[in-house]
Amino acid sequence: xxxxxxxxxxxxxxxxxxxxxxxxxxxxxxxxxxxxxxxxxxxxxxxxxxxxxxxxxxxxxxxxxxxxxxxxxxxxxxxxxxxxxxxxxxxxxxxxxxxxxxxxxxxxxxxxxxxxxxxxxxxxxxxxxxxxxxxxxxxxxxxxxxxxxxxxxxxxxxxxxxxxxxxxxxxxxxxxxxxxxxxxxxxxxxxxxxxxxxxxxxxxxxxxxxxxxxxxxxxxxxxxxxxxxxxxxxxxxxxxxxxxxxxxxxxxxxxxxxxxxxxxxxxxxxxxxxxxxxxxxxxxxxxxxxxxxxxxxxxxxxxxxxxxxxxxxxxxxxxxxxxxxxxxxxxxxxxxxxx
Amino acid sequence: xxxxxxxxxxxxxxxxxxxxxxxxxxxxxxxxxxxxxxxxxxxxxxxxxxxxxxxxxxxxxxxxxxxxxxxxxxxxxxxxxxxxxxxxxxxxxxxxxxxxxxxxxxxxxxxxxxxxxxxxxxxxxxxxxxxxxxxxxxxxxxxxxxxxxxxxxxxxxxxxxxxxxxxxxxxxxxxxxxxxxxxxxxxxxxxxxxxxxxxxxxxxxxxxxxxxxxxxxxxxxxxxxxxxxxxxxxxxxxxxxxxxxxxxxxxxxxxxxxxxxxxxxxxxxxxxxxxxxxxxxxxxxxxxxxxxxxx
Numbered sequence: 001x002x003x004x005x006x007x008x009x010x011x012x013x014x015x016x017x018x019x020x021x022x023x024x025x026x027x028x029x030x031x032x033x034x035x036x037x038x039x040x041x042x043x044x045x046x047x048x049x050x051x052x053x054x055x056x057x058x059x060x061x062x063x064x065x066x067x068x069x070x071x072x073x074x075x076x077x078x079x080x081x082x083x084x085x086x087x088x089x090x091x092x093x094x095x096x097x098x099x100x101x102x103x104x105x106x107x108x109x110x111x112x113x114x115x116x117x118x119x120x121x122x123x124x125x126x127x128x129x130x131x132x133x134x135x136x137x138x139x140x141x142x143x144x145x146x147x148x149x150x151x152x153x154x155x156x157x158x159x160x161x162x163x164x165x166x167x168x169x170x171x172x173x174x175x176x177x178x179x180x181x182x183x184x185x186x187x188x189x190x191x192x193x194x195x196x197x198x199x200x201x202x203x204x205x206x207x208x209x210x211x212x213x214x215x216x217x218x219x220x221x222x223x224x225x226x227x228x229x230x231x232x233x234x235x236x237x238x239x240x241x242x243x244x245x246x247x248x249x250x251x252x253x254x255x256x257x258x259x260x261x262x263x264x265x266x267x268x269x270x271x272x273x274x275x276x277x278x279x280x281x282x283x284x285x286x287x288x289x290x291x292x293x294x295x296x297x298x299x300x301x302x303x304x305x306x307x308x309x310x311x312x313x314x315x316x317x318x319x320x321x322x323x324x325x326x327x328x329x330x331x332x333x334x335x336x337x338x339x
Numbered sequence: 340x341x342x343x344x345x346x347x348x349x350x351x352x353x354x355x356x357x358x359x360x361x362x363x364x365x366x367x368x369x370x371x372x373x374x375x376x377x378x379x380x381x382x383x384x385x386x387x388x389x390x391x392x393x394x395x396x397x398x399x400x401x402x403x404x405x406x407x408x409x410x411x412x413x414x415x416x417x418x419x420x421x422x423x424x425x426x427x428x429x430x431x432x433x434x435x436x437x438x439x440x441x442x443x444x445x446x447x448x449x450x451x452x453x454x455x456x457x458x459x460x461x462x463x464x465x466x467x468x469x470x471x472x473x474x475x476x477x478x479x480x481x482x483x484x485x486x487x488x489x490x491x492x493x494x495x496x497x498x499x500x501x502x503x504x505x506x507x508x509x510x511x512x513x514x515x516x517x518x519x520x521x522x523x524x525x526x527x528x529x530x531x532x533x534x535x536x537x538x539x540x541x542x543x544x545x546x547x548x549x550x551x552x553x554x555x556x557x558x559x560x561x562x563x564x565x566x567x568x569x570x571x572x573x574x575x576x577x578x579x580x581x582x583x584x585x586x587x588x589x590x591x592x593x594x595x596x597x598x599x600x601x602x603x604x605x606x607x608x609x610x611x612x613x614x615x616x617x618x619x620x621x622x623x624x625x626x627x628x629x630x631x632x633x634x
Contacts, residue, residue: 100536129541
């Protein structure tokens with residue numbers, strides 16, 4: 001892999017800072033009708049410290065993947081700032097330099113590899129873009145194959161369709177690492193794999209992280225995976241961040257009813273924790289016309305009249321732990337809130 | 340023992356793997372039907388190219404005495420036409436113009452249509468709409484009518500026939516190119532390439548072109564037979580080649596009066612068009628399956 005970019009701001013400087021990131025899509029539901037606005041990502045803010053793994057959870061359609069593509073600058077954002085190591089992308093940090101420092105692994109391991117290129121060529125493509133000679137890039141690709149646990153002589157010349165899903169995802173990881181990034185966004189990177197293969201790939205990711213000093217933004221809907229790999233967890237609902245906090249405190253005492261419902265919905269082998277009723281009912285409302293006030297109030301068991309009127313902002317609920325729920329905001333008018 | 344085999348395998352694999360097109364070529368060589376078609380086409384092509392050196396009789400030299408001899412006449416194995424000219428010579432010489440007028444428009448249209456379609460598909464948005472809606476205008480006309488109209492406007496002649504057929508084939512090739520490019524562009528590996536910082540041209544060259552040219556090429560090959568038939572139609576109407584030039588479509592036209600006198604001789608030019616069309620179609624089918632290396 002290429003040499004990683006030097007650390008600039010020191011360990012206290014967040015590697016990634018996101019402020020008010022917003023993406024609205026315009027969708028025409030009927031011909032000639034005025035287009036409706038899909039609030040895919042609606043003003044999310046968070047930061048990722050150097051060396052940590054931040055997990056992003058949420059139901060499908062909550063804007064996780066859109067957020068990932070916005071962070072990777074694969075689609076233009078409507079509003080918001082993205083700061084990488086204290087530098088604003090596009091002004092002090094050119095986009096081309098950001099590409100080397102921030103990489104992404106996609107969910108679909110097959111679609112994310114060019115079927116016409118050998119594995120070696122797929123991995124070597126990134127470095128050649130950044131000026132590495134073909135032969136050197138090929139050596140680099142073989143070195144990376146070894147790092148992700150694939151024998152270069154066996155795999156370098158193969159095509160994506162000739163290998164298994166787990167092996168393909170290892171290659172996607174190698175491809176992402178080829179540019180020597182510090183931050184890797186993993187968008188449902190293990191979700192499509194068999195459980196046993198998933199565990200192997202997760203272990204590989206953990207090993208690579210310590211070995212190379214990486215920072216992960218790990219997107220998944222699988223809470224078990226999240227709990228295993230994350231330091232902090234960010235919960236998204238309909239394009240917004242509803243709770244963010246360290247994995248232990250979030251698990252022990254979730255402060256947003258949605259987080260609590262997600263954790264309660266996890267299948268368990270403990271007979272004492274058996275649930276007979278579904279902790280959360282129905283599908284999330286459409287992000288086209290999100291509910292007024294708190295977006296979760298239509299499905300929340302604690303919802304009161306005030307929830308439909310007041311839009312809660314993220315409030316400090318513990319050390320490094322924030323939740324956007326009126327019950328967590330003292331004096332909000334909700335009966336569950338402190339006066 | 341197993342260790343030894345693995346080492347051998349490793350050595351074999353250590354060389355650079357054969358490229359995609361080499362793999363496709365190898366698969367095509369092992370497909371008997373495609374190879375037979377390719378050989379037939381090659382034979383027709385070569386005989387047309389080297390016709391003057393094959394010791395044939397003059398394809399323009401007629402004789403009033405020898406008109407419309409049946410197939411198998413001594414000295415005229417395929418008979419003679421309505422002006423007493425040797426059919427063997429005329430069929431072989433006819434291949435020159437017929438193949439030219441069948442292949443050249445498709446080659447032209449492949450270059451123009453693929454460029455337009457790939458550009459439209461990769462750029463998307465307003466560029467796509469501008470290109471594709473303009474191309475849609477040509478779909479308003481039936482292809483035969485369009486070819487006749489353009490040829491008629493430009494005047495008779497081989498060059499004008501090639502131009503009009505090119506115009507006829509650009510829209511369908513561009514449409515195929517656009518749809519294939521659009522579908523490839525939305526795949527994650529294109530996003531991954533963008534995420535690695537590659538520019539649009541490099542992504543086109545490395546990631547889009549290789550996945551797009553194949554299907555367009557296969558489609559274009561299948562159009563060669565259509566082109567030959569349309570060209571034959573133009574000649575038949577007097578818009579392509581002009582007598583006494585040997586060309587299959589024109590020969591079919593001039594021999595149609597003899598269809599009751601010598602039906603087999605009159606059908607020969609049609610048989611040539613048919614054979615070449617079928618061979619091109621079967622070959623493009625073989626190419627399509629050879630290019631699908633997943634199977």
